Amino acid sequence: xDPVTATSTAPASTAETNGTGPLVRADNIRVYFPIFSGLLQxxxxxxxxxxxxxxxxxxxxxxxxxxxxxxxxSTTGRALIRLRNLSGGKVLFDGLDLMSxxxxxxxxxxxxxxxxFQDPYSSLNPRMTVNSIISEPLDTHNLGSKSxxxxxxxxxxxxxxxxxxxRNRYPHEFSGxxxxxxxxxxxxxxxxEFIVCDEPISALDVSIQAQVLNLLVExxxxxxxxxxxxxxxxxxxxxxxxxxxxxxxxxxxxxxxxDLLYAGPGHPYTRALLSAVPIPDPKTERKRKRVILTxxxxxxxxxPPGCRFHTRCWLYERLGRPEVCRTxxxxxxxxxxxxxxxxxxxxxxxxxxxxxAHLDEIPEPTGGAAAAPAATT
Amino acid sequence: xxxxxxxxxLAGTEVSDLPDSIEVETEEGRRLAEQxxxxxxxxxxxxxxxxxxxxxxxxxxxxHAVDEVxxxxxxxxxxxxxxxxxxxxSVTALSLxxxxxxxxxxxxxxxxxxxxIDILKLSRSEMRRLRGRKIGFIFQDPMTSLNPTLPxxxxxxxxARTHLGLSRxxxxxxxxxxxxxxxxxxxxxxxGDYPHQFSGGMRQRVMIAIALACDPxxxxxxxxxxxxxxxxxxxxxDLIRSLSEEFGTAVILITHDLGIAAGMCRRVNVMxxxxxxxxxxxxxxxxxxxxxxxxxxxxxxxxxxxxxxSRLRTIEGLPPDLLDPAVECRFSPxxRYAQDRCRTxxxxxxxxxxxxxxARCFGTEPGGWIP
Numbered sequence: 001x002d003p004v005t006a007t008s009t010a011p012a013s014t015a016e017t018n019g020t021g022p023l024v025r026a027d028n029i030r031v032y033f034p035i036f037s038g039l040l041q042x043x044x045x046x047x048x049x050x051x052x053x054x055x056x057x058x059x060x061x062x063x064x065x066x067x068x069x070x071x072x073x074s075t076t077g078r079a080l081i082r083l084r085n086l087s088g089g090k091v092l093f094d095g096l097d098l099m100s101x102x103x104x105x106x107x108x109x110x111x112x113x114x115x116x117f118q119d120p121y122s123s124l125n126p127r128m129t130v131n132s133i134i135s136e137p138l139d140t141h142n143l144g145s146k147s148x149x150x151x152x153x154x155x156x157x158x159x160x161x162x163x164x165x166x167r168n169r170y171p172h173e174f175s176g177x178x179x180x181x182x183x184x185x186x187x188x189x190x191x192x193e194f195i196v197c198d199e200p201i202s203a204l205d206v207s208i209q210a211q212v213l214n215l216l217v218e219x220x221x222x223x224x225x226x227x228x229x230x231x232x233x234x235x236x237x238x239x240x241x242x243x244x245x246x247x248x249x250x251x252x253x254x255x256x257x258x259d260l261l262y263a264g265p266g267h268p269y270t271r272a273l274l275s276a277v278p279i280p281d282p283k284t285e286r287k288r289k290r291v292i293l294t295x296x297x298x299x300x301x302x303x304p305p306g307c308r309f310h311t312r313c314w315l316y317e318r319l320g321r322p323e324v325c326r327t328x329x330x331x332x333x334x335x336x337x338x339x340x341x342x343x344x345x346x347x348x349x350x351x352x353x354x355x356x357a358h359l360d361e362i363p364e365p366t367g368g369a370a371a372a373p374a375a376t377t
Numbered sequence: 378x379x380x381x382x383x384x385x386x387l388a389g390t391e392v393s394d395l396p397d398s399i400e401v402e403t404e405e406g407r408r409l410a411e412q413x414x415x416x417x418x419x420x421x422x423x424x425x426x427x428x429x430x431x432x433x434x435x436x437x438x439x440x441h442a443v444d445e446v447x448x449x450x451x452x453x454x455x456x457x458x459x460x461x462x463x464x465x466x467s468v469t470a471l472s473l474x475x476x477x478x479x480x481x482x483x484x485x486x487x488x489x490x491x492x493x494i495d496i497l498k499l500s501r502s503e504m505r506r507l508r509g510r511k512i513g514f515i516f517q518d519p520m521t522s523l524n525p526t527l528p529x530x531x532x533x534x535x536x537a538r539t540h541l542g543l544s545r546x547x548x549x550x551x552x553x554x555x556x557x558x559x560x561x562x563x564x565x566x567x568x569g570d571y572p573h574q575f576s577g578g579m580r581q582r583v584m585i586a587i588a589l590a591c592d593p594x595x596x597x598x599x600x601x602x603x604x605x606x607x608x609x610x611x612x613x614x615d616l617i618r619s620l621s622e623e624f625g626t627a628v629i630l631i632t633h634d635l636g637i638a639a640g641m642c643r644r645v646n647v648m649x650x651x652x653x654x655x656x657x658x659x660x661x662x663x664x665x666x667x668x669x670x671x672x673x674x675x676x677x678x679x680x681x682x683x684x685x686x687s688r689l690r691t692i693e694g695l696p697p698d699l700l701d702p703a704v705e706c707r708f709s710p711x712x713r714y715a716q717d718r719c720r721t722x723x724x725x726x727x728x729x730x731x732x733x734x735x736a737r738c739f740g741t742e743p744g745g746w747i748p
Contacts, residue, residue, distance in 0.1 A: 068606035175695055205461040206633060210677035210689040217688070232606065239679035239689070262681060276611035278636025280678055282659040285640035292615050293608045296576045 021095065022056035023194055023226050024080055029053055029089035031075050035301065048300050049075040051250035052089070054332075057194075062220065062227040064241030064258075066234055066273070070297060071247040073230045077196040080228060081113040082106065093194070111141050114187035118199035120179035124171040130157070130182055131167040137189045156185040160215060177208035184215065194226045201236065213240065234277050238262055246270045249308045250300050252332060256339040264350055266341035268315035271355035291354050307344065315349055406503035409494050413510055416594065420493035423594060423627050424450040424473070429487035431465075431472045434480065438700045442468040444651040445486070447726075450595070455621060455628040457642035457659070459635060461674075463696060465651040466631045470597050473629075474508050492594060509540040513588030513626075515617075517600040519580035523572040529556075529583045530568030536590045555586040559616060578609035585616060592624060599631045614641060635675060639663055644733065647671045650697050650707040653726060657734030667729045667736035669747070670708045706739070714740050714747050 032046035050072040057063045065073045078084040080091055082098045091098045096109060114137075117123035124133055131153055138149045154164035160181040171179055180200060187195055197216065201209040217240060219225060231237050237244055238258045246254040246267065254267040265271045272291045279285055293312045298304055310316045310325040324344050332342040335350060343349055401407045412419055431443040443465045450456050458466040471477045472484050475496065489496045496507065516522040524532060533555055534548035543551065549568070556564035559582040572580055581601060588596055598617060602610035618641060621628050630641055638645050638659065645662050647655040647670070655668040666672040676690040694711040706712070709719040718739055726735040727742055740747035 068608060177695075206635070206674055207461060207677050207692040208695075210679070210691040211693075213679065214689055214691060233679075234607075235679045235681040238681055272608060274681070276607040277681055278610075278614075278634055278640050279681065280635035280639050280663060280675060282639045282663050285636070290611060290615070292611050294612075296578055296609070297606075 022092075023059045023061075023094055024057040024228070025090075025092040026053060026055050026076070026080065027090040027092065029076070029079055029091060030087045031072070031079050031084055032087040045301050046087075048250050048303060050079060051300075051303070053247075053250075053252040054089075055245060055252060055255060057226055057228060059193075060224050060226055061242045062229055062240055064237035064244040065228060065230045065247060066232060066237050066244065067247035068232060068273075068297060070249075070300065072250040072300070073247050074198050076247070077115070077198050077228055077230050081110070081115060081194075081196055083115070107141075111190045112192050113194045113196070114190065114192040115196040115198060116180075116183050116187050116200045119203050120176055120183055121171075121203075123183055124179055126171055129168050129170055130162075130174075133171070133182060134167075134185050134189055137186060141190055143190065152189065153185075156189055159188065159219070160185045161211075175208075176204050177211055180204060180212050181215065184212075184219070188219065188223075191223075192225070194228070197227055197229045199231055200229075202231065202233070209236070216240065234262075234273060246273070249297060249303055251308055251342065253309065253343070254341045255332070256341075260336070260339045263356065265355065266335045266339060266346040266350045267309075267343045268313050268345075268349050268352075268354075269309050270341075271349060271352060272312075272314065273355070275355035289354065307342075314354070315343075315345055315352070319345060319348065402500040402503060403498055405495050405498040406500060409499065409503055409507055412492065412494070413506065416592065418452055418492070420490065422449045422490075423452045423454075423492055425488070425490040426473070427488040427490075429469070429472055429489060430485045431468050431477055431482060432485050433482045440699045441651050441702055442482070442699060443472060444702075446648075446651075446653055447487075448646055448653065448656065450627050450629060452594070453621070453625045453627050454644070455618075455630060455642045457638035457645035458629060458631045458648060459633065459638050459645055460648035461633055461696065463650075463699070464648040465699075466648050467599055469648070470599055470629060470631055474512055474514075474597065475504050476508075506540070509536050510591050511594050513591070513593040513596045515581070515584050515588050515596065515598040515601045517603050519577065519584045519604070520572065522584060523580060525572050528569045528571055529575070530570075533583070533586050533590055536587060540591045551590070552586070555590060556583070558620070559583070559586045559589075560612075561586075577605055578612060581605065581609075581613050582616065585613075585620070589620060589624070589626070593626060596621065596626050596628045597631075598628060600633070601630075602637070603633075610637075617641070635663070635678065647674075650702065651699055652707060652737065654708065654738070655734075655736045656726070657729070657731050661729075661731035661734040665731065665734075667734070667741040668708075668738050669712045669714055669740070671736075706737070716740070716746065 029050055030052055031050040032048050034043045035045045035047060036042065037044045065076065067073045075084060079086055086099055093109060093113065101109060134153045134156055135149045138144060138152060144152060153167055157164045157167060162178060162181055171182065174182065201212050204212060213236065220227060229237060229240050241258055243255060244258050244261050245252050246269065248269050254261065254265060254270050261270065265274060272293050275291045291314045295312055298311055304311050306326040306328055307330050316325050330342045330344045332340050335341045335346045401410055427447050429443055429446045433440040433442055446469055458469060460466045468477060473489060477484065484497065492511065496504065499507065530549065530552050533552035537543050537548040537551050553564045553568060556567065561567060561579060561582055575583060601617065602613050605613060614637065617628065632638055642659055644658050646653045647662065647668065649670050655662055655666060655671045662671060663675065666675060673692040677692060679689060692711055697707055697710065704723055705721060706719040706724055709715040712719065724737045724739045726737045729736050739745055
């Protein structure tokens, strides 16, 4: 698996890049998109796509990121590999501050991080052959001789389950699932450590989704990859993640290992999300209690004061609309070991029975503390 | 299911004032004209589809998009049509209302009896009458199915004016009522708004209001929530469920999401490569599936109840090309149980244990080799 790295330049390193600590650290990151309006095109506001969030991704870990469209999950993914510039905060990749790297340092560091996009139709250039699509990153990073690159392309195609003889074909000759495999091969070409998977299977058919998901799990195990796995489908995220983060309107509202998160979420939004996921089991579907959130997600230009979720929150209504939800922004805090939630009333949320209709089938979570809240109320 | 009630449940409508403007061109059309005014039942089943085949005549050959499909829909019932892209579920729905683009598409065979009327015998204009009045549609993408240049109020009242013969004012009142019924706040103020001023979920609500404007007996919902987020999806599904109960409207729900089918439908047809491969009430199909494709699909879903990183079972390979399909079980190239017989002969839909439960598989027939 290592025919080309010999000639590569060593990645930029500083004293901190010693292979310890988290691979990726997001420190209060913000990504704002300015809005210009009026005759003079003055800056009149910002779309706060990502608003002050922090988290770590350990080496070899897969962090799942879920949320609805517009919650900032894709922007977060792109900010982590500096496809978007930050408006504030810091991203440390293996100790390197991505925003302060020089052009050349950034180029070298980028070899270590790659992205797989959602739409396998628009993310492959229709005028390039599979061969040139996959070898392009090798050319960019100047890896290997011409013949070594050819060999590497064949190897990569085989790795993702495509016939190496297809290398001279064009993307339109492949099905959606096969194209996504090409996207995966391209991401793997430079032997990255970290891959942002931005809804990699959302555009695929059900039976094909499972194929690509299995491939991603296999590759992770084989190469010790670290993933940020972005999806809107909570079941997919549970399947692949070591930890799951839930985003709402630019904020990270809950982070926990899947066993804890899916057995007893500590944020009312997560509970509402879980209760909205259709479960392919007619009996469960009939007996489950749904919390139907009213209204739409508010605009990220002008997010609600206090807790951003309070305008749609069922717990807020249930508790008699406490003032603190409207006035004070709840910080992301630990509600039990390894489990963080950003809600003033996370303890009440933990005790609720909303959104856990699927629980009967869940194996006892090993966390211990998580088993308790499900039974009450 | 108060379907026998001839009065429309919404105010603002005096259906008896309906101008009998329909020009009768065919015998079926005359019967349709007699029926249009009311909502009472005229047949045993709302919809009976028999051996429906729809083909597309392309440069490369004939695509058998829907191949000898038969099923029924009861009055007030919700039926699911599930399958992956290209399995023929949307073409089936379009065929039911004769909206298959022609050319290249054509219904080549079969019978569609809607409320006692053989719709393939209707003339074009008679069909148009039936469509607007008795069948409502909701499509996947509300942005492309609404007219961006017209206010939503106009788009909703348009069909009430054409099909129910309401005056401009009466139709407007009805539109306001429908808009608030589908959960759009300040409905009267929003009548003049254009589609782009609504969010995705709100647009889909507008689509539902248009679909229900003439109090149809059947609602065709083609992937109504695929473009929406889960919490909005839950809102829209809830709305469809409660409105269909309130009005006794039957629903054909087309979806690729087995979870949605499990929660919304009483019965479900699983389609593969233009054929129905399994049909039955949801409990039988989901818990005791008798077709390898159907249970393969169920097995390949990551569940919210899953433990992490267990390997998902997959269905290897791709669906077949529907250009002149070979005589064989169409799933056999991907089926791990397939035997020689499956590759030379195509199985029929035959009975399985359970109410109306049928599957198209030699292996699960009595005495078959699949347990």
